[in-house]
Amino acid sequence: MLSEKDFIFKNNSNELENGIFQWSSPSNIALVKYWGKKENQVPANPSISFTLNNCKTVTKLTFVKKETNNNFAFDLLFEGKSKEDFKPKILKFFERIFEYCPYLKDYHFTIDTHNTFPHSSGIASSASGMAALAMNVMSLEKILNPSMSDDYFYQKASFLARLGSGSACRSVKGSVVVWGKNDSISESSDLFGVEFSATIHENFNNYQDTILLVDKGEKQVSSTVGHDLMHNHPYAERRFEQAHDNLSKIKTVLENGNLDEFIQIVESEALTLHSMMMTSMPYFILMKPNTLKIINKIWKFRTETKIPVCFTLDAGANVHVLYPENVVNEVLQFIKNELVVYCQNGHYICDEIGSGSQLIMQ
Incomplete structure (x- = not known):
């Protein structure tokens, strides 16, 4: 080593x-x-x-x-x-x-x-x-x-x-x-x-990431400051254990192609990241109202269509919409019809695994 x-x-x-x-x-x-x-x-x-x-x-x-x-x-x-x-x-x-x-x-x-x-x-x-x-x-x-x-x-x-x-x-x-x-x-x-x-299971070949640009402004709290606030955070140690557990779980998922489990881990991780921000001292929120509206729209769409689309978040308000290549047409139509309205100036970026x-x- x-x-x-x-x-x-x-x-x-x-x-x-x-x-x-x-x-x-x-x-x-x-x-x-x-x-x-x-x-x-x-x-x-x-x-x-x-x-x-x-x-x-x-x-x-x-x-x-x-x-x-x-x-x-x-x-x-x-x-x-x-x-x-x-x-x-x-x-x-x-x-x-x-x-x-x-x-x-x-x-x-x-x-x-x-x-x-x-x-x-x-x-x-x-x-x-x-x-x-x-x-x-x-x-x-x-x-x-x-x-x-x-x-x-x-x-x-x-x-x-x-x-x-x-x-x-x-x-x-x-x-x-x-x-x-x-x-x-x-x-x-x-x-x-x-x-x-x-x-890696073929389900993840050319996996898609459409980035919905909810807020293009400078973050009110930088990632550097946010990382530092994990020192003495009341839930830090449990969070670190959870990350180790989730990494082990997602390793198995990436090998066996179970998209339901992939969605559960990825969305939970995104929300946990932001919950650490909201429970630090001082506390802060980087999500915007439109971030939550998009999340709820994705949940509703997934429930109604059974299409395996999910979200993740970085340390900011933007939403990464993740989904397999074989549902590109349906998901992009959903994004254009229902999610673009929540993006700043209607902007989003289509990307995929590189x-x-x-x-x-x-």
Whole structure:
């Protein structure tokens, strides 16, 4: 089992004066939720997610060797324009990973990034953004250390991404990713995400996720603050036990294809996540009235039609509608007829299970 020390860069086998890489990394949606963390972005409980296909961050990293290497030097472009207010987050990321990537101070970087979804859509881009940046950093390290194995490349990329944004470690590789040590997943780790290794039932092939954009505004309480409020939370320990139990259960469900059990676990996890917010101190609510209206509409539709459609929520008001590929037409018609009215400006995004980060240019 790898430890943090195994990810410390040892020595350069190669010299590199300049170069350019470009990676895309997708967003992901957790089925069993991670909420609460320990030091160094270690999760308080394990999680499992579907990697998405269409909602991505595309990041190009250009680098040039510096004459002096006493600080981090980088320019940041978002959608082709300088974005100074994003720089502190990138600087913090570089500072966190410097112990593992000391070569970062040898170069001046230009980070040019954009999302395939609107920045103001209310979809969190921290996971996809940090994953894409980590992939580029590891492409540089791969040239400096060409003997690196592919397994190590992806494990360290996930490890680095986690230090930028916890859930980013689930956006590196795989269609279904587990993050956090759990007895039912043999290779699972708190340090990086791992691909779900068991054979996934055909019911989940090309599983669909239509994201209903209920509220595009900035959240009143950030996820970072929300995670911290799990310290001394009266129900935290029971919640962490529940997450372990649900991960074991959903592992079986993903293998046997039982959609009724899948729905029960996923919806319960979504509501439990928000119940932790509502019972923290201070307490807060990220759902909006239209979030609840959508949930009730989905329940009514599922009861009347027996179509296996369900919802999950991230740490916000938006609703992810999950359903098998073979009911796409019926569910999309239902969304257009009954749910779009609850979306801000009628906006929603159709997505599906994807396969992780992709190299675009090197």
